[in-house]
Amino acid sequence: xxxxxxxxxxxxxxxxxxxxxxxxxxxxxxxxxxxxxxxxxxxxxxxxxxxxxxxxxxxxxxxxxxxxxxxxxxxxxxxxxxxxxxxxxxxxxxxxxxxxxxxxxxxxxxxxxxxxxxxxxxxxxxxxxxxxxxxxxxxxxxxxxxxxxxxxxxxxxxxxxxxxxxxxxxxxxxxxxxxxxxxxxxxxxxxxxxxxxxxxxxxxxxxxxxxxxxxxxxxxxxxxxxxxxxxxxxxxxxxxxxxxxxxxxxxxxxxxxxxxxxxxxxxxxxxxxxxxxxxxxxxxxxxxxxxxxxxxxxxxxxxxxxxxxxxxxxxxxxxxxxxxxxxxxxxxxxxxxxxxxxxxxxxxxxxxxxxxxxxxxxxxxxxxxxxxxxxxxxxxxxxxxxxxxxxxxxxxxxxxxxxxxxxxxxxxxxxxxxxxxxxxxxxxxxxxxxxxxxxxxxxxxxxxxxxxxxxxxxxxxxxxxxxxxxxxxxxxxxxxxxxxxxxxxxxxxxxxxxxxxxxxxxxxxxxxxxxxxxxxxxxxxxxxxxxxxxxxxxxxxxxxxxxxxxxxxxxxxxxxxxxxxxxxxxxxxxxxxxxxxxxxxxxxxxxxxxxxxxxxxxxxxxxxxxxxxxxxx
Ligand SMILES: Cc1cc2nc3c(=O)[nH]c(=O)nc-3n(C[C@H](O)[C@H](O)[C@H](O)COP(=O)(O)OP(=O)(O)OC[C@H]3O[C@@H](n4cnc5c(N)ncnc54)[C@H](O)[C@@H]3O)c2cc1C
Ligand code: SF4
Numbered sequence: 162x163x164x165x166x167x168x169x170x171x172x173x174x175x176x177x178x179x180x181x182x183x184x185x186x187x188x189x190x191x192x193x194x195x196x197x198x199x200x201x202x203x204x205x206x207x208x209x210x211x212x213x214x215x216x217x218x219x220x221x222x223x224x225x226x227x228x229x230x231x232x233x234x235x236x237x238x239x240x241x242x243x244x245x246x247x248x249x250x251x252x253x254x255x256x257x258x259x260x261x262x263x264x265x266x267x268x269x270x271x272x273x274x275x276x277x278x279x280x281x282x283x284x285x286x287x288x289x290x291x292x293x294x295x296x297x298x299x300x301x302x303x304x305x306x307x308x309x310x311x312x313x314x315x316x317x318x319x320x321x322x323x324x325x326x327x328x329x330x331x332x333x334x335x336x337x338x339x340x341x342x343x344x345x346x347x348x349x350x351x352x353x354x355x356x357x358x359x360x361x362x363x364x365x366x367x368x369x370x371x372x373x374x375x376x377x378x379x380x381x382x383x384x385x386x387x388x389x390x391x392x393x394x395x396x397x398x399x400x401x402x403x404x405x406x407x408x409x410x411x412x413x414x415x416x417x418x419x420x421x422x423x424x425x426x427x428x429x430x431x432x433x434x435x436x437x438x439x440x441x442x443x444x445x446x447x448x449x450x451x452x453x454x455x456x457x458x459x460x461x462x463x464x465x466x467x468x469x470x471x472x473x474x475x476x477x478x479x480x481x482x483x484x485x486x487x488x489x490x491x492x493x494x495x496x497x498x499x500x501x502x503x504x505x506x507x508x509x510x511x512x513x514x515x516x517x518x519x520x521x522x523x524x525x526x527x528x529x530x531x532x533x534x535x536x537x538x539x540x541x542x543x544x545x546x547x548x549x550x551x552x553x554x555x556x557x558x559x560x561x562x563x564x565x566x567x568x569x570x571x572x573x574x575x576x577x578x579x580x581x582x583x584x585x586x587x588x589x590x591x592x593x594x595x596x597x598x599x600x601x602x603x604x605x606x607x608x609x610x611x612x613x614x615x616x617x618x619x620x621x622x623x624x625x626x627x628x629x630x631x632x633x634x635x636x637x638x639x640x641x642x643x644x645x646x647x648x649x650x651x652x653x654x655x656x657x658x659x660x661x662x663x664x665x666x667x668x669x670x671x672x673x674x675x676x677x678x679x680x681x682x683x684x685x686x687x688x689x690x691x692x693x694x695x696x697x698x699x700x701x702x703x704x705x706x707x708x709x710x711x712x713x714x715x716x717x718x719x720x721x722x723x724x725x726x727x728x729x730x731x732x733x734x735x736x737x738x739x740x741x742x743x744x745x746x747x748x749x750x751x752x753x754x755x756x757x758x759x760x761x762x763x764x765x766x767x768x769x770x771x772x773x774x775x776x777x778x
Pocket of ligand 1: 364
């Protein structure tokens with residue numbers, strides 16, 4: 162048996178499966194073999210799984226495994242991409258995979274070549290020879306994610322259809338053979354949804370985007386990601402409501418209905434699209450707007466199957482103006498921050514709006530975990546900030562925000578603070594702020610326009626300064642990256658959402674989402690306390706995530722996060738114990754308080770009208 166490198170094995174097991182290596186979000190280019198082969202096996206995420214599979218003795222060396230190892234060029238792109246969100250550098254795993262294969266070949270090991278069976282032949286007749294596999298190594302890369310409540314489940318076949326007709330034919334074949342099937346976008350839901358012991362339909366070959374500017378829509382096939390669509394929309398001066406960047410647009414719509422900080426103005430669920438095309442579970446094609454079709458705009462307060470396989474969504478496009486910028490409004494307390502965010506919603510001021518906690522702010526701004534931890538501590542301790550209201554808006558909206566509150570961090574100040582972060586967190590600077598004894602709170606002082614030159618002189622903000630925080634080998638890459646204006650542009654970052662996966666940099670994040678009435682502070686506190694108590698009782702790391710007002714501040718969506726090391730059985734056990742405590746508590750609260758609803762009930766009903774689940778009449 163070839164040798165397993167334990168460090169590489171540990172790194173491979175930590176892969177979060179958020180599929181960020183499947184999008185070119187840092188303009189580094191993509192892992193070269195991925196877009197050619199399409200199977201996740203040929204992306205860095207897949208190769209991490211292959212190494213873990215070998216290390217755990219779950220897969221043999223197969224033809225596809227050799228091909229995946231050989232097609233890695235050791236270009237290093239995945240180091241930059243993965244470090245940006247998780248702090249990991251996967252090329253050590255890629256090196257270890259290649260070493261394993263080399264040793265295997267030297268020892269003249271026997272390569273497994275899966276036989277072509279009847280089902281494989283039929284699937285190949287539908288989609289073509291290259292787009293279906295029963296190779297055990299490929300199947301393993303479609304078997305698992307960090308979801309702590311289920312074990313690995315390899316499918317029997319993975320198929321990549323290229324058209325709606327092929328999707329329908331695969332579904333009909335699966336039904337005829339009595340084989341279960343699962344639909345996979347990019348697997349970024351990490352809730353164990355995309356696994357089956359039958360056929361996985363990976364939608365990644367369906368990648369067409371067609372803009373219809375007269376109708377303010379983009380027709381998007383099932384393999385297109387939010388990042389890709391947002392990039393294309395941006396090029397045309399437009400915007401979509403995008404959530405996770407690596408999520409497929411269609412998968413996200415079906416799964417959560419796509420909520421984001423922009424849901425303040427763009428809404429969620431059926432607000433996001435004009436129509437959608439589906440293949441139902443019998444292999445028939447229908448559109449949601451078909452008068453005679455099934456009614457998926459309705460909502461049932463229970464866990465429901467999805468309408469079928471979405472092959473195309475006609476996504477709404479929104480206008481954007483060229484004077485949009487972001488602002489952060491610091492607050493000491495949650496209630497005042499929520500009140501402010503709700504008021505923005507009520508008064509229709511701003512576009513994206515969210516109340517963020519110290520953990521989110523620190524993770525978003527810091528390219529490194531140690532720096533993030535320091536900032537998370539410094540925000541309340543040195544600056545007196547526990548929460549910030551994030552808002553994007555045009556010049557008129559920003560003017561209104563400034564008139565509503567004394568202290569704001571505008572785009573320029575945020576750029577200084579981000580690029581000078583390592584200096585900001587030096588004890589001498591923090592002590593200086595801490596020792597200030599004026600009438601203002603420290604963050605108010607920091608936000609004063611006349612302080613700007615002092616801040617600039619003290620922090621020496623520059624791509625070089627921020628880059629001090631990252632490992633030496635990655636510094637040239639980060640220097641170039643932070644020289645790009647979008648890396649400190651709150652509007653760009655929030656539209657493309659490339660920093661949100663950093664929430665899980667230290668540990669995998671288990672997110673709970675709850676719709677609630679934001680005008681009821683007692684309800685918000687009951688929810689936060691409930692999540693905190695269950696986490697504490699089970700020894701789970703936990704934190705407030707964000708709260709975004711919706712529908713003119715009448716409703717809001719709140720995220721509360723649990724953090725676990727998904728590779729540690731004891732931590733997985735903790736979640737297994739916590740979950741049964743959370744469900745009945747949240748259900749009872751929802752029955753008592755109008756407007757409270759766990760997102761778990763929206764899963765797979767993302768096409769419904771938001772009014773049908775936000776209000777109960
Ligand atoms: C760090 C992080 C942050 C997140 N933040 C947000 C957020 O702010 N807002 C938000 O809305 N979501 C958020 N999510 C959730 C995530 O965006 C969604 O779960 C999304 O569906 C993932 O897209 P995917 O293509 O990877 O879907 P997958 O994980 O592949 O699939 C998700 C579900 O949808 C089904 N599915 C996928 N494609 C299709 C299709 N074409 N037709 C029918 N069903 C399909 C799958 O069977 C599965 O049940 C977050 C996830 C992570 C990891
Ligand atoms: S080093 Fe290998 S796995 Fe990483 S991006 Fe380059 S080719 Fe892909």
